[in-house]
Amino acid sequence: MRVDQSSTDILSLVEKIRDGRLDIQPDFQRGQVWPEPKKVRLIDSILREWYVPAIHIVVNDDLDSEEVLDGQQRLQAVLSFMADEFAIDGRIEPTDDRISALHGMKYSQLPDRVRARFNRFPISIIRLRDYTSEEPGELFFRLNQLTALTAAEQRNALVGAPRNQVRFVVDHFEHDLGSRSIGFSNARMNFDDAISRLAVVLEHGSLSAKVTASSLERRYRHGKPFPDEIMRSISQALHAIASLASEGKVAARLNKASLFSWLYFYVDTYSPNAHFLPDFSSYYLIFENMRSGSRKSIDDQQDLLLSSLPTSQRGAFNESLSIFNDRASSRVNDVTSVLLRDLCLNCGIAILYPGTVDWQIYERRSTIRDSIERLGNLPSDVGERAMEEALLAKRWELAVETR
Structure with a gap:
């Protein structure tokens, strides 16, 4: 990979983006995520004529194209400022009389000399040429390892x-x-x-x-x-x-943990060969609306299904909702939480729709029946409850590993 270094002024760079000669958001880049305070501080740094990190650009000479590899967020901030989307904060420490005098001004409101100085601000450019297909992505990965990127x-x-x-x-x-x-x-x-x-x-x-x-x-x-x-x-x-x-039709409150569990449950249970299972949407709506404390879109037939559950079964179903909620909001990545969420979904469908457990999970039936009974009799003591949940997770792990 060959690296060329140069410098250009802000206005020339922005005009290049506006003309489509520089792609600011190729497919390996993320969306615009900088909050406004961070954008304001970048503009403040430019107005103070402080250092701004270099923009890395991938050049394809054969296609006569240029793409921003690193620096998208900085360029988006500059574009937003020049489009009058936010104003200068003249109170940022350390205070500077020149910047304080510009407080509250947008780009179009700047005095001519200040706007001209802003437009002339030099930006360091690093262009990458003669690279292999994986080198730009690898460089982006390394450049951002120590930043706030997820x-x-x-x-x-x-x-x-x-x-x-x-x-x-x-x-x-x-x-x-x-x-x-x-x-x-x-x-x-x-x-x-x-x-x-x-x-x-x-x-x-x-x-x-x-x-x-x-x-x-x-x-x-x-x-x-x-x-x-x-x-x-x-x-x-x-x-x-x-x-x-x-x-x-459903109260939207999924997070990464609960989305993962629902996706796994669907893939694991609703295969093309699955038989005699209730409609996924019916179960999903009941479980999600009930665990969110909402009865939104639960129809009369589903309401009758819930109200007709025996007391012990209703208690076990409610415990499934409670454990799923707890394990989706904390300790989300530990194996015990992942297993417990999956067990809760499997117990929930077995409680609401008895007799519909598919042949695919035949070897799990005894574990599900035992788990439902245990869910209906969970101790109130926090320590004992934690031990019982750990036992439920371990038993479910053995059941799903032997399918």
Whole structure:
């Protein structure tokens, strides 16, 4: 890889972006996520004529194209300021009389001499040429290892089959969602993170596999594609959840942990060969609305189903909701929490729809029946309850590992 260094002024750089000669957001970049205070501080640094880190640009001389590798957020901040989207804060420490006099002004309101000085501010440019296909992404990964990028955002620069597969299904999921929300967004590549973890778990064939940021990074670097069957199953599960969200029938309060569990449950239970299972949407709506404390969109038939449960079964179902909530809001990545959430979903469907447990989980039936009984008799003491939950998780781990 050949590296050329130069300098250009802000106005020339912005004009290049506006003319389409510089792509500020290629597909390995993240979306615009800088909060306004951070943008304001960058503009303050420029007005003080302080140092601003270099912009890294990938140059393809054959295609006569240039793409921003690193520095997108800084350029977005400059563009936003020059579009009058926010004003100068003249109170930032250490105070400077020149900046204080500009407090509250937007770009178009600046005195001519100040605006001219801002436009002339030099930006260091580092251009990358004669590189191999993996070198720009690797450099982006290394440049951002010590910044506030999330692990998922860093992995997104490791362009290869795993990253591209995850991006593909996430793009389709976001398209299916449209303007609807499932409770959180993909602003920091949260969807990518949950889906890549799920793909690794399914590839391992073990729900108890501990997936860390380091192991995901190694999997991305390996470059081998995830099996097509796994990615198709994940896409089907995502489509099912997006469809329910788009219909507005469920209280949206999923997070990465609960999304992961619902996706795994769907892939694990609702295979193309599954028989005699209740409609996924019916179960999802009941479980999610009940655990959120809402009876929104629970129809008369579903309400009758809930009210007709025997006292012990109703107590076990409520405990499933409670444990799922607890294990989705804390200790979300530990194996015990992952197993308990999955057990709660399996017990919940067995309680609401007895006799519909599919042949695929025949060997789990005794564990599910025993777990439902234990859920209906959980001790109130915190210590004893924690021990009982750990036992439930261990028994479920053995059951799912022997299927």
